[in-house]
Amino acid sequence: MKSLRLLLPALAVITAVLADHHEHSHDEEIDKLNEDALKLTHEIIELQEKLDRRSDAKRIQRAGSLKARVEALEDPSCPDHEHQCGGDDPQCVSDLLVCDGIKDCRNGDDESHCHNPFHAGDDFVGDVVFDHCTKRRPENITLSVESISVAAFFPGFPKLHVHVNIHKETDEDEVEVSLPSDAIYSFAEDKLIVYPSEDDGLGLVGQFDGYNFDRFVGDIIHEASKEHCARFIFHRK
Structure with missing residues (x-):
């Protein structure tokens, strides 16, 4: 791609030289060469734009996300809790x-x-897909990261302190709650686990696809039964 960029100034110089000698000899031939040089310049620019589009980071990220979904459908080749x-x-x-x-x-x-997708001050907004169990039935919730710490003996499982912020408006009432909770992130599974913050025993498990770390699927799970009873799709705010 760098070589393509270097060709453009060279073509510009050739065009300028040809134009400078236009009045002195072979007008028609020089005009033709000038036209060919401009056409070649245009083709090089188009080729460079195509290469730029193919190397676009978002395209690569989408391709990786699709690959992760296909791999998730395949039978695992390692036992649980192994990478x-x-x-x-x-x-x-x-x-x-x-x-x-x-x-x-x-x-x-x-x-x-080993890149931690969470940083202190991050907010992820989750939009509801279905909800069969939460008390407040919100349309969306916000996960706010307050702090992160890493233990020397388990660096692959950073600890987070988060707040689950719930805001819901109805015709009769307006509910706004901020629930503090502890969480851990697993590099091995690209997974966030938020422990229950109320006596209903509902926790949150957020699964990244391993490529797009601005989005994760968050399932609300009963701590005792492991039942998945609600789902939210979270995006980095």
Whole structure:
């Protein structure tokens, strides 16, 4: 792509030189060369635009998200709570070893995706898909990250302190609640687990697809029965 950009100034110089000699010799031939040079410049610009579109970060992210959805439909090749290293030499390692600073996968995959998508001050807004169990039945909720800490002995599971903010308006009333809660994030599973903040025993499990970290699917789950009784789609605010 860099070489394409270097060609454009060169073509401009050629065009200028040809134009400068236009009055001195072979008017028709020079006009034809000038026209060809301009046409070639236009074709190079179009080619560069196509290459830019193909390398667009959002396109790559969407392709990765689609790949993750397909992989999720396939049978897992590792037991629960183990990470699939992938590649030509498949290997399983414990989730506890992912992002601990030591390469346990032969290909180093367990240390290659250690970016925490959450930062203090982040807000994720979740829009309801269905809700069969929450007390307030909100149309949306906001997950606000207050602080993050990392334990030396489990660096692959950062701890978060969050607030689940609920706002709902009805014809008769307006409800606004902020529920503090603790949570952990798993690098191995790209998963957020928010512990129940009320006596109803409802927690939140947020699943990223491993590529788009501005969006996750959040399921409300009964702590005791593990029943999924509500779902929200969260986007970074």
